[in-house]
Amino acid sequence: MRVKFWGVRGSIPTPANSDQIKQKIFKIIEKIPEDSLGAKQKIKDYINNLNNVYVGVIGGNTSCVELRVKDKLFIFDMGSGIRPLGNQLMKNGFLENEKEIHIFLSHTHWDHIMGLPFFAPAHFPKAKIYFYSVHPDLEERLRLQQDFRFFPVSLDNMASEKVFVKLDPESEINIEGIKVKNKKLYHPGGSYGYRVTYNGKTFIYATDSEYKNLNLNDNKPYIDFFRGADLLVFDAQYTFEEAVHKEDWGHSSALIGVDLSVAAGVKKLALFHHEPERSDFEIYSVYKKAIDFKNINYPKSKLEIILAYEGLTLDI
Ligand SMILES: [Zn+2]
Numbered sequence: 001m002r003v004k005f006w007g008v009r010g011s012i013p014t015p016a017n018s019d020q021i022k023q024k025i026f027k028i029i030e031k032i033p034e035d036s037l038g039a040k041q042k043i044k045d046y047i048n049n050l051n052n053v054y055v056g057v058i059g060g061n062t063s064c065v066e067l068r069v070k071d072k073l074f075i076f077d078m079g080s081g082i083r084p085l086g087n088q089l090m091k092n093g094f095l096e097n098e099k100e101i102h103i104f105l106s107h108t109h110w111d112h113i114m115g116l117p118f119f120a121p122a123h124f125p126k127a128k129i130y131f132y133s134v135h136p137d138l139e140e141r142l143r144l145q146q147d148f149r150f151f152p153v154s155l156d157n158m159a160s161e162k163v164f165v166k167l168d169p170e171s172e173i174n175i176e177g178i179k180v181k182n183k184k185l186y187h188p189g190g191s192y193g194y195r196v197t198y199n200g201k202t203f204i205y206a207t208d209s210e211y212k213n214l215n216l217n218d219n220k221p222y223i224d225f226f227r228g229a230d231l232l233v234f235d236a237q238y239t240f241e242e243a244v245h246k247e248d249w250g251h252s253s254a255l256i257g258v259d260l261s262v263a264a265g266v267k268k269l270a271l272f273h274h275e276p277e278r279s280d281f282e283i284y285s286v287y288k289k290a291i292d293f294k295n296i297n298y299p300k301s302k303l304e305i306i307l308a309y310e311g312l313t314l315d316i
């Protein structure tokens with residue numbers, strides 16, 4: 001008889017984060033007898049300078065990106081990553097200070113909405129949450145996710161004030177001078193990318209998207225949407241070979257991201273929505289290949305490619 005546990009956590013996936021991995025490593029170092037392995041501080045410094053892929057994790061939470069713009073808090077998607085974000089907001093006194101959140105939904109596949117029931121600020125009456133979506137029935141979909149058959153607390157019983165804003169496809173809205181434009185992406189059920197522009201800077205969130213034809217002419221609408229972005233968050237779930245074989249699965253590859261970014265004059269390309277089957281080192285090799293691809297095919301391009309991992313913070 002053999003028993004093997006494949007999941008022991010309740011309520012929601014809670015993958016380890018980089019800080020927790022580092023804490024473990026430091027605890028191991030503490031246990032090393034001083035006389036057997038030189039100065040512990042030197043080892044700690046060495047570990048602190050290692051790349052996150054060795055000493056931390058890329059992360060197992062699903063899609064959620066925080067954007068601070070002007071005095072506003074924008075959140076893109078409510079995957080399980082919104083749980084630690086909500087906890088951080090509560091720790092920082094969100095309910096006393098900010099109170100307002102603007103959440104933009106790409107679409108309502110599970111990996112993009114499953115975190116909402118665990119988003120702490122949503123359970124307090126002081127919080128006011130705007131939900132933006134091109135899908136007309138977002139509220140109904142979220143209500144269904146928290147139907148009592150699936151979750152004990154209904155959407156209506158989450159105490160925060162909720163405002164649902166239906167966006168017209170391919171339209172632009174203006175939130176106190178911050179422009180947010182959406183674009184339909186090719187994905188089962190439809191997914192939408194967002195282009196946020198403020199004070200001459202542009203952030204783009206474009207995940208869950210397949211680019212059917214690789215020639216630049218066919219991709220012109222996307223290239224126009226990505227034009228000149230300071231940061232483009234891009235669906236890089238597949239390798240190039242997988243992207244070719246998994247036609248109509250609705251995802252893209254890092255190499256396509258490089259082609260489109262160079263054509264659009266994007267400054268930074270963040271590889272995002274990593275394939276769950278891949279280990280951190282495999283994801284890192286996808287990233288390395290993208291850099292090689294860029295250097296070989298576009299040696300003069302100044303495009304910077306980065307690997308999105310949990311906790312990564314960038315100023316643009
Ligand atoms: Zn999806």
Ligand SMILES: [Zn+2]
Binds near residue numbers: 063109112208273
């Ligand atoms: Zn997804």
